[in-house]
Amino acid sequence: MRLVVLTLFLALLTLPCSAGTNPYLIALMGQSNMVGRGELLDLPPRFPVNPTRLWTFTNAYRWEPAKEPVDSPLGQIDVVSLDERAAVGPSLALADAFVSLHSTTMVGLIPCAKGSSSISDWLKTKTREPRSTLYGSCVNRIKTASPANGTIRAVIFWQGGEDAKTQTDALNWKGRFTTFVSDLRSDVGDPKLPIVMIMLAIHNTAALKRDPYWQLVRRQQLSVNIPGVVKFDSDGYERKKTVSISPRGGSSP
Numbered sequence: 444m445r446l447v448v449l450t451l452f453l454a455l456l457t458l459p460c461s462a463g464t465n466p467y468l469i470a471l472m473g474q475s476n477m478v479g480r481g482e483l484l485d486l487p488p489r490f491p492v493n494p495t496r497l498w499t500f501t502n503a504y505r506w507e508p509a510k511e512p513v514d515s516p517l518g519q520i521d522v523v524s525l526d527e528r529a530a531v532g533p534s535l536a537l538a539d540a541f542v543s544l545h546s547t548t549m550v551g552l553i554p555c556a557k558g559s560s561s562i563s564d565w566l567k568t569k570t571r572e573p574r575s576t577l578y579g580s581c582v583n584r585i586k587t588a589s590p591a592n593g594t595i596r597a598v599i600f601w602q603g604g605e606d607a608k609t610q611t612d613a614l615n616w617k618g619r620f621t622t623f624v625s626d627l628r629s630d631v632g633d634p635k636l637p638i639v640m641i642m643l644a645i646h647n648t649a650a651l652k653r654d655p656y657w658q659l660v661r662r663q664q665l666s667v668n669i670p671g672v673v674k675f676d677s678d679g680y681e682r683k684k685t686v687s688i689s690p691r692g693g694s695s696p
Contacts, residue, residue: 466593469538471553472565476532478557491509514532514556524554549593556601559605560577606660607655607657616660624669642675
């Protein structure tokens with residue numbers, strides 16, 4: 444998987460952390476590409492390369508050695524993010540490449556994504572049961588996993604396809620994402636929390652029928668200019684297809 448550029452970017456977010464004192468926690472948010480739709484049979488032998496330094500705070504709220512699917516629905520507690528189709532995604536390959544660069548570092552992945560979720564689904568909502576929302580569930584997981592088990596160092600957000608179905612949602616993507624970033628940073632107590640925004644992939648002819656307003660969403664994403672939010676281009680993550688991610692504009696932390 445070609446995740447080298449994104450891996451190197453994460454390496455620049457902060458100094459590598461000690462494996463024994465402060466694991467590097469990364470929250471995974473967004474829709475199906477972030478959940479993962481790849482085939483287990485396509486994984487290379489002996490993957491991941493660094494199994495003892497990769498952990499997942501599972502949907503069962505337990506720390507376990509990281510393995511695919513990272514976003515497994517087994518034992519799911521917060522049903523709001525339940526995704527029965529969870530399969531191979533980009534996060535474990537990214538984390539594996541990252542720790543390969545830093546021999547004393549551990550990474551803890553916190554899966555929160557949900558297939559077919561819109562940007563509105565990721566907005567903070569006033570409710571007596573915040574864990575019933577995608578936003579509230581993920582914030583709760585981040586707070587539960589840290590600081591005793593590490594520090595939240597970054598969020599990877601891969602979303603946009605669902606908002607490409609209607610013109611109204613497409614045109615409002617940037618404003619809603621900006622609100623999401625502000626609320627998330629406030630609620631986790633880090634006003635400079637780095638957020639990696641993976642942009643909507645360029646669609647083929649068949650996908651245009653499903654997501655007719657993808658160009659509007661992509662333009663909205665390209666226009667985001669928030670300090671600490673870095674945009675990356677991607678060719679998507681589909682069955683029997685690898686991820687190719689490269690930087691595209693945006694502000695660096």
